[in-house]
Amino acid sequence: MDEKPALDSAATTPQIIETHHLKLWSKIAARDIQDLASNPTDEKMHRKSPFPYSPAINSKVALWFGDITQLSVTAIVNTTNEHFNERSVLNERILTKGGPQMRHFLAEKLRICKTGDAKLSKGYDLPTRYVIHTVGPKYNPKYHTAAENALYNCYSKVLQISRDNQFKSLAFCAINTANRGYPRQSAAHIALRVVRRFLEHYSESIELIVFAVEDIDIGFYELLMPFYFPRSEPEEEYALYYLPQDVGGDNGEPVIPEREIRIQKAKPNTITSVEESVDLSSGLDSSVAVGKTAFAKMQGDLDKYRGRSAITPKNYDPMTQEIQRQHRYERLLRKANVEDFSDYISARCLYISGEDVMGRPVVVIVGKRFRADTMSNERTLMYLIRLLDPIVTKEYIVIYFHSMTQKENIPSISFVQNVYNLLGYEYKKNLKAFYLIHPSFWCRLIVWWFTTFNATILKRKLFCIGGVEYLKNVVSLQKLQVPSFVMDYDFKVNGVRYSEVQSPQQQTNDSL
Structure with a gap:
């Protein structure tokens, strides 16, 4: 991985990833289908695979988790808005690393790019030679068909530009941004x-296509790529159950049987130079036959119907959701195993403190020591699963000290929900008790709301307790490693003699 000097300073550029360092999809072992086998009673969505196993095609694609601006490929794809100034992380990163010449060219030469279109520029200060800028649709479920067509046009036109200019390698980002709202899956x-259909027709025109994705998109791509690029015959067979029924036309274009509309691929009628904009809109053909269609007979709003069905496709079934959750969990765990958590260890906000009277591990959470305003949610999540992963195969308990917790110590409800959704069944099954010590009124209220509407399985395991001494029948207080400020607060609130008033079980469920 070579590094070259920057033009305007003595510093070196960030790490540059050459294509030969990327692991091809064909080199990654297929999934163990025994662990993912379908129920024999499940109905196949397809009798014959629309995307058969092809080692040759698999050798031309790669899935890479990382910063697309580090890739030394012929061209990368940027997802932006109509004026190339969208305030997204990726667009800002590409414009910043591309340098002032790129900004000037986009603003003065290209100026505008319509939704579903794509325009070409040089890579300037980026390690890539060119950047293809494309504008994805703003998603509204009421106009799902139009959005789907526009997104297809984005990918189709990017590939057409690549083929017209004889690019040998191309890296795609996920052409959608959070503020445009297209469902990621x-x-x-x-x-x-x-991309699969393009490689079936024009594989000789390109050497490598990279899916360079970040954040939550990597989970979707890890889950779905084996359906479109199976690496074995069993994986191809497995895909028959979980591929959507609608897999598009010959080029992957959306097909609407109700209206007999098919978006045809753009014609390669011109080869565009790299300093000129690329307008392929004239190459879009569409054939419309309305005489006997549902549209002609006015049979309701088909866009609305397709919008509803698109939101809940086959791939949102429980099995697919569980596979996706497990993939994300395993990815975070891999990252956590190489991450330096010395700051969390020294903060002592989350740790394991011996065993309870039944020999079960005790997980301690100290609310006041957790800084939700400064600690990264992702690193917190990684530290949590790295700490708990070895112990949750057996029964365990959690003790949470809410003592003297302030606003800056409390994580958001969305983060708590994210944690709950990520942790698998064994976490919830083997958690035998969750003790909240010194809960405030708002803490009790939020806990009641969360366990009533989001985590009913936890409600009977949750105990709100007003003092540390009530834990004496649960765990040895000498071995619990209770922070000194918690004990000081405990004595201030309860006095020094209260341990015989109530047990935790007597104090708790009525308070919820």
Whole structure:
């Protein structure tokens, strides 16, 4: 991985990733289908695979988790808005690393790019030679069909530009941004099927296509790529159950049987130079036959119907959700195992403190020591699963000290929900008790709301306790490693003699 000097300073550029350092999809072992086998009673969505096992095609694609601006490929894709100034992390990163010449060219030469279109510029200060800028649709479920067509056009036109200019390697980002709202899983389906069809027709025109994705998108791509690029015959067979029924047309384009509309691929009628904009809109053909269609007969709002069905596709079934959750959990655990958590260890906000009277591990959470305002949610999540992963295969308990906790110590409800959704069944099954010590009124209220509407399985395991001494029948207080400020607060609130008033079980469920 070579590094070159920057033009305007003595510093070196960030790490540059050459294509030969990327692991091809064909080199990654297929999943163990025994662990993912379908129920024999499940109905196949397809009798014959629309995307058969092809080692040759698999050798031309790669899935890479990282910063697309580090890739030394012929061209990378940027997802932006109509004026190339979208305030997204990726767009800002590409413009910043591309340098002032890129900003000037986009603002003065290209100026505008329509939704579903794509424009070409040089890479300037980036390690890539060119950047293809494309504008994804703003998603509204009422106009799902239009959004799907526009997103298909984005991928299709990027590939057409690549082929017209004879690019040898191309890296795709996920062409959707949070503020445009296109459902990530549905967008991944379109990306994968369009690229697959392109390689089936024009594989000789390109050496490598990289899916360079970040954040939550990596989970969707890890889950869905084996459906479109199976690496074995069993994986191809497995995909028959979980591929969507609608896999598009010959080029991956959306097909609407009700209206007999098919978006045809753009014609390669011109080869565009790299300093000129690329307008392929004239190459879009569409054939519309309305005489006997549902549209002609006015049979309701088909866009609305398709919008509803698109939101709850086959791939949102419980099995797929569990596979996706497990993939994300394992990815975070891998990252956590190499992460330096010395700051969390020294903060002592989360630790394991011996065993309870039944020999079960005790997980201690100290609310006041957790800084929700400064600690990264992702690192907190990684530290949590690295600490708990070895112990949750057996029964365990959690003790949470809410003593003297302030606003800056309390994580958001969305983060708590995210943690709860990520942790698997064994976490919830083997958690035998969750003790909240010194809960405030608002803490009790939030806990009641969360366990009533989001985590009912935890409600009978939750105990709100007003003092540390009530834990004496649960765990040895001498071995619990209770922070000194918690004990000081405990004595201030309860006095020094209160341990015989009530047990934890007597104090708790009525308070919820």
